[in-house]
Amino acid sequence: RKEVEQDPGPFNVPEGATVAFNCTYSNSASQSFFWYRQDCRKEPKLLMSVYSSGNEDGRFTAQLNRASQYISLLIRDSKLSDSATYLCVVNRMGGSYIPTFGRGTSLIVHP
């Protein structure tokens, strides 16, 4: 089993739709969690950290479920500009923090 798993998609949704991605992780020692977005041929950019209590940033909501070992990202009112690959990142301790990336979920928002 991969350490961090994401459905690669693509998720193809119309503008204005609500879409949710999940990411599961296998290492219970994982300590911090993030969502990044990556546009084609660009570097990943931090979208948001994921906190135990859940957190929201505008149209984006992230949640963490430690018991089931998954994190989620909800995007409301999708825009064309949300089209990208969304990467789940999980940090675990191994002396220092060791980040592990999911392979990413592709989102395509169409008019």
Add this chain to the structure above:
Amino acid sequence: GAVVSQHPSWVICKSGTSVKIECRSLDFQATTMFWYRQFPKQSLMLMATSNEGSKATYEQGVEKDKFLINHASLTLSTLTVTSAHPEDSSFYICSAMRSDTDTQYFGPGTRLTVL
């Protein structure tokens, strides 16, 4: 946020030459930086963890003698691809970790093409 720069943004070189890529954290100090490689339509692959003042930790399958990493200061890490071959052509991305938030910030990447 935080700013990480990477230089050069792209490089084309002949087979057998060495290429040096620099990664700098511009507005914060980073004791830990990471080097990744990404092939087209594939996920980021962690190559090594670069720790300031100590030897880098390489992931399994990554040759430390081929990919030399130096983290000489709290704001600079370098990756040197030695004796590059066409199969080394890839998108190399660095990131720097802010210790106060455990958050990685990525450089813009270096596209390496080896002829």
